[in-house]
Structures are given as C-alpha cells and as structure tokens.
Amino acid sequence: MGDKGKANKVIVGCSGSTDFAKKLASKAGCRFIVLDTRKFPDGETNLRFTTGVKGKVVYLVQSLYNPNDKLIEVFFAAKTAKELGAKGVFLVAPYLSYMRQDKRFRPYEAISSRAMAYILNGLIDGIITIDPHLHRYKSLSEIFTIKAKALTADDLIADYVKKNIKHPIIIGPDMESYQWARTVAEKIGCEVDVLKKKRYTPEHVTIKIKEKLDLKNKSVVLIDDIISTGHTMIEVIRDIKRIGGKRIYCICVHALFVEGAYEKIRRMGANVVSCNTTPHKSNRIDVSGMVGREI
Ligand code: R5P
Numbered sequence: 001m002g003d004k005g006k007a008n009k010v011i012v013g014c015s016g017s018t019d020f021a022k023k024l025a026s027k028a029g030c031r032f033i034v035l036d037t038r039k040f041p042d043g044e045t046n047l048r049f050t051t052g053v054k055g056k057v058v059y060l061v062q063s064l065y066n067p068n069d070k071l072i073e074v075f076f077a078a079k080t081a082k083e084l085g086a087k088g089v090f091l092v093a094p095y096l097s098y099m100r101q102d103k104r105f106r107p108y109e110a111i112s113s114r115a116m117a118y119i120l121n122g123l124i125d126g127i128i129t130i131d132p133h134l135h136r137y138k139s140l141s142e143i144f145t146i147k148a149k150a151l152t153a154d155d156l157i158a159d160y161v162k163k164n165i166k167h168p169i170i171i172g173p174d175m176e177s178y179q180w181a182r183t184v185a186e187k188i189g190c191e192v193d194v195l196k197k198k199r200y201t202p203e204h205v206t207i208k209i210k211e212k213l214d215l216k217n218k219s220v221v222l223i224d225d226i227i228s229t230g231h232t233m234i235e236v237i238r239d240i241k242r243i244g245g246k247r248i249y250c251i252c253v254h255a256l257f258v259e260g261a262y263e264k265i266r267r268m269g270a271n272v273v274s275c276n277t278t279p280h281k282s283n284r285i286d287v288s289g290m291v292g293r294e295i
Helices: 003-007 018-028 067-083 112-123 154-164 175-188 231-242 261-267 288-292
Strands: 009-013 031-039 045-049 057-061 088-093 126-130 147-151 168-172 192-194 196-201 204-208 219-227 247-255 271-275 283-285
Touching: 003 009, 009 018, 018 031, 018 057, 018 288, 031 067, 045 067, 057 067, 067 088, 067 112, 126 288, 154 175, 154 247, 154 271, 154 283, 168 175, 175 192, 175 219, 204 231, 219 231, 219 261, 231 247, 231 261, 261 271
Parallel strands: 009 031, 009 057, 057 088, 088 126, 126 147, 168 192, 168 219, 219 247, 247 271, 271 283
Antiparallel strands: 031 045, 196 204
16 A cells, blocks of 8 residues: 555554454554544434545544444444545454354344445445354345454464474364364474363353363364353363363453453463453453554
8 A cells, every 4th residue: 555545544442342453453554533422421423524525535443342332433433434534434344243143042132243244335435344143144244234344353363373383283162163173283294183062041051072182291272153141161171171172272262251250260360361352350462463464
C-alpha cells in the first residue's frame, strides 16, 4: 500500500478494542482515532467520531466479547461513518460473537449468528475476523453477503508452541477443535489426538479420553478456539491428570473466560495461553501484525 492509500485509511478504536486498534494502526501504518463512547443513565449508547471521516476508508475495530453493547456501538458507528461521508466502512472483529449459535437448537429459536450477520450486511462493506467458530457453516459467506475474511492464528500458535513448549503432544478437546489442533500439530510435526465431547448444558460437558495415550515426558497442549466457561478444558485437564499427564497447557484463540474460568483452570495447575483477540491477562500471542497485513 502506498502512502496515499495509508493516509486514506483510519483505524477506529471502539470501546472493546482500543489497545488492539492502536497496535493495529501502528502495524498497518495508518492513522488511529478513538471512538468517543458513553452511556446514558438509562443504558442507551451515545458515540461520536473524534475527527471527520469524509472520504476515508474507516476500519472500526471491535472485538465482540460480551457482545451486545459492543454490537450496538458497531451498528451506530458504521451508520454514522457513512452519514459523515466515509468512502468505505469495514469491521475488524478479532473475536466474532454469536457464531456458536448456528442452528435452531430448539423449536422457534433465533439463529443468532445469521441475524447478526444480516444487520451487519446492511451497514458495512466488509468484515475481517480471526478464527470464527465455523462449525455448521463451512465459510462466512454462508451468512455474510459483504466481503468477509477469516484469518487464522494457527501459524502464530504453532510458532509459540515451537518456541516455548518442549516435547508437546497436541490434544483437541472436541471434534470442533480438530481444525486447530490438527493444523497446529502438522506445522510443528508432533503427535495429535482429538477427544469426543458431549455438552448437556453450557455448564455440563463430558469428555472421553483414551486411556492408552502415552503422556510420559510429554507436555500436553490442549488447543481450542474459545475458552468460555472453561468446563471443556476443566474436564480434559481432570482426565489428563488421571492418566498421568503432568505438564499441561491450555491454548485458545479467544479468551472469554467467564465465571472465573481462568482462575479455575490455573488452580488445576495448567498454564494458560491466549491470542490477543480479546484483552486478557493470558494474552501471549499477538495477532495484530497478521490483521495489519490485511489492511
Ligand atoms: C465449542 O465447540 C468451542 O469450540 C469450545 O470448545 C467451547 O466454546 C468452549 O466452551 P466452554 O469453555 O464454555 O466449555
């Protein structure tokens, strides 16, 4: 991208991703501006751009953990940027929420991912995200009609493991994690196993581990896209310990860690590593450079 192209692009830090947006702007060599947001006492969102965006290509940066208020902010900011004359409006959502709600699990239920995408399709010109939870959808184009780019942190996770963890065996806690676990293991050239998980409720999961897994002198590296309540990881850690696993690492792309999940996992003696798609103290893997190259 030439200097003119860069000058035409602005990176806007929304409330959930100010630090990430700053990093991204510096990696992409574009101007950073902060979105001024506030809440009225009744909960309504108020926002303003801190500079004009006429003729600019605007990248709203908003990671969608705890998504509802953050999504409203994106909807309002996107509409406002267009009204103010922006030439294009893109959303950089390092973590894209609602993707696990990808079918009607109960009769008459909302397919929330589809509803969210429907609204975004009408407001923005494109979206860039990292490792969206693609399970029943094979690609983002099944719900987005705008340009939708899914990046993956696989390479960065593999680099982290190579540099920091000796004698790894990669384990994916469920079939959905296979895509990350297998790819990372292939890049490192190490053993991989994927377990079978059954989820009864958000808080109740059971996972089957193979008793014959040889974990002697191995570092067990559990890889998943999301750690939310932590129950998936907790179940696996318990079983790994039972069959003799000693050094355990939990690596995820998106560190949601609700309901004290991080502390619970740490108390079990496992190390936790995440990418900085959401701000969290376990962030060790910086994905901003990878996103910067897309801008
Ligand atoms: C679901 O299939 C995902 O890949 C994760 O395994 C899941 O979201 C983890 O959730 P939790 O931490 O609540 O068990």
